[in-house]
Amino acid sequence: MNIKRGNIFDLNNLDIDDQEIIENILETNNIKIERIVTLQPYVKPGDWYDQDKDEWVILLQGEAKLEWADGRITQLKRGDYLYIPAHKIHRINSSGSDKRCIWLAIHGKLK
Helix, strand or coil: CCCCCCCCCCCCCCCCCCCEEEEEEEECCCEEEEEEEECCCCCCCCCCECCCCEEEEEEEECEEEEEECCCCEEEEECCCEEEECCCCCEEEEEECCCCCEEEEEEEECCC
């Protein structure tokens, strides 16, 4: 595997035309690591995630609310992390208005 270097907070080379940018940082047969940038305010009603793999995510910058299929809301602030089992249906309900959210997400068979 080649050495890949970057800065999780550097947004200069991203095409920020959409409300969400997903950048693949590393992927193997067992695991995928992504940087996700959501522009604020962010609300995308109707777009649900139903992922085949487990996800561990940490919010590195900003604040956000995740909504679950049963209507529950989980509030996250900078530094909060969350384990989301496969097929736990969720979406970003909203995010704050002062800056972008930067997430680090790890997908795979985590348990």
